[in-house]
Amino acid sequence: MQPSPIDTVITGGQVVGEDGTVAADILIRDGRIAGLVAPGLAPPADRVIDARGKHVLPGVIDVHVHFREPGMTHKEDWGTGSQAAAVGGVTTVFEMPNTNPPTDTAENFALKHDLAASKSIVDFGLYGLLGAHNVEHLEPLAAAGVIGYKLFMGNTTGDLPCPNDGTILEGFEILARLGKRCSIHAENSPILFRREHAMQAAGRTDPMAHLAARTDVVAVEALNRAATLAEWTGARIHIVHESCARSLDYIRFWKARGVDITVETLPQYLYLDAEMMLEPGGEVIRMNPPIREKAHQEPLWAGLFDGSIDMVSTDHAPHAAEEKRGADIWKVACGFPGVETSLPLMLTAVNAGRLTLEDVVRLMAGAPARAFGLFGSKGVIRVGADADLAIVDMGKSAVLSAATLHSRGKSSPYEGMTVTGLPVATLVRGKTVAKDGQPVAEPGWGKMVRQAMPAPAPRHTETTLAAITVPHQRPFAGTL
Ligand code: NCD
Ligand code: ZN
Numbered sequence: 001m002q003p004s005p006i007d008t009v010i011t012g013g014q015v016v017g018e019d020g021t022v023a024a025d026i027l028i029r030d031g032r033i034a035g036l037v038a039p040g041l042a043p044p045a046d047r048v049i050d051a052r053g054k055h056v057l058p059g060v061i062d063v064h065v066h067f068r069e070p071g072m073t074h075k076e077d078w079g080t081g082s083q084a085a086a087v088g089g090v091t092t093v094f095e096m097p098n099t100n101p102p103t104d105t106a107e108n109f110a111l112k113h114d115l116a117a118s119k120s121i122v123d124f125g126l127y128g129l130l131g132a133h134n135v136e137h138l139e140p141l142a143a144a145g146v147i148g149y150k151l152f153m154g155n156t157t158g159d160l161p162c163p164n165d166g167t168i169l170e171g172f173e174i175l176a177r178l179g180k181r182c183s184i185h186a187e188n189s190p191i192l193f194r195r196e197h198a199m200q201a202a203g204r205t206d207p208m209a210h211l212a213a214r215t216d217v218v219a220v221e222a223l224n225r226a227a228t229l230a231e232w233t234g235a236r237i238h239i240v241h242e243s244c245a246r247s248l249d250y251i252r253f254w255k256a257r258g259v260d261i262t263v264e265t266l267p268q269y270l271y272l273d274a275e276m277m278l279e280p281g282g283e284v285i286r287m288n289p290p291i292r293e294k295a296h297q298e299p300l301w302a303g304l305f306d307g308s309i310d311m312v313s314t315d316h317a318p319h320a321a322e323e324k325r326g327a328d329i330w331k332v333a334c335g336f337p338g339v340e341t342s343l344p345l346m347l348t349a350v351n352a353g354r355l356t357l358e359d360v361v362r363l364m365a366g367a368p369a370r371a372f373g374l375f376g377s378k379g380v381i382r383v384g385a386d387a388d389l390a391i392v393d394m395g396k397s398a399v400l401s402a403a404t405l406h407s408r409g410k411s412s413p414y415e416g417m418t419v420t421g422l423p424v425a426t427l428v429r430g431k432t433v434a435k436d437g438q439p440v441a442e443p444g445w446g447k448m449v450r451q452a453m454p455a456p457a458p459r460h461t462e463t464t465l466a467a468i469t470v471p472h473q474r475p476f477a478g479t480l
Helices: 077-089 104-121 135-144 164-178 189-201 207-215 214-232 245-256 267-271 276-277 293-304 342-351 357-371
Strands: 007-010 014-017 020-023 023-031 033-036 045-051 055-058 060-065 090-095 122-130 148-154 181-186 236-239 263-264 390-400 418-430 431-435
Touching: 020 357, 055 357, 060 077, 060 342, 077 090, 077 104, 077 418, 077 431, 090 390, 090 418, 104 122, 104 135, 104 276, 122 293, 135 164, 164 214, 181 214, 189 207, 189 214, 207 214, 207 276, 214 236, 214 245, 245 263, 245 293, 263 293, 263 357, 267 276, 267 293, 267 342, 293 357, 342 357, 342 390, 342 418
Parallel strands: 007 045, 014 055, 060 090, 090 122, 122 148, 148 181, 181 236, 236 263
Antiparallel strands: 007 023, 014 020, 023 033, 055 390, 390 418, 418 431
């Protein structure tokens, strides 16, 4: 049988990979990359996309977005969230379970899946919750197809109860057997609540009180507790929104010990600092974990190169504009949109000489694909991979503004900031989903991703809760 003809070619672009950039034409057939050829050698095709003067990157994979649906659609829904992603050069999102209902059972997963599949214009994975109340649902959630799990060790939007350590250990024992990665909001809830309540009792409502409640040890302690339990059980973990320079030594320590731990930071931790909270309207940057003192920024940038931080995600966390304002910091919603601005912000850093385009591809496409078992079909431009692409113009500038975001959450800490380096077209499986800053695909083009994780590697299986709650005659033949 003859293969179907090439349907699309992207000509004249600079094709960027983690290992370098080449001038090449990209051939696309049935949504996949069918070939890379020297410029000018592309065969005729129905559709020709002219990428002269542009760079073609693998589409961004953002492993941390909150699209709010079901339950909080005044903040965002799968339509608006995925449109924002597409415009931002993001072709795959992993969506968090702190919706209403939360994604805590296979049934609630199916509910969210159907909403996403009918509305999203980008591909998606859905996290299941590792919560205080649902350990018996972890396995059914895996069977239903979750991309991974989310553990909230620290309180945040949605007020989902944080599991105690016994539940976390049991949850990790189960996840280690399943082999899927658990993304972790690493903050110590009892500490942050005690400090928050003490400051509220003392009458503090100023923006800095938020940072004071969640001071560095809140993050460092939770990171190390999570890594200790992950090492013991063999669970794979991913630390979301790493904000704290003091965590980085510990991350390298756990990686050196062989713990399967990956780490993300966010553009806001690289670009913003806590003092900005004192400016008029500065409360918009309230988020969890907090944006810290400026001294954290340079170590976090360095972490992108020394192996401690694997990837850049967004924690896209939209709220209604009025929920993001107010003089009492405790009443200001936590989080702000990011999925549309992350690639422009990182491309701006490329133009400033802070990192290379190859680094951006590693941090925003390759590393997330590897950590979550997508690499090969996504996260790379090579024959056989999905044609998920961000065509970027490194010379194009824009002034960021909340009002023009495609997210329903019209607030931004980047108001008025000029970025240089913009996605001008985004393709998901060969289809153009955004062009010149506007979404162009019909709702429902997005599909749930298929994942292939390495074989599970559980440890200390003879001492798990499941093992000790069946009758035992003999002591464990334990080894160290
Ligand atoms: C997130 C949200 O609003 O869902 N908010 C935030 O401040 N980061 C939740 C989270 O990721 O903690
Ligand atoms: Zn979080």
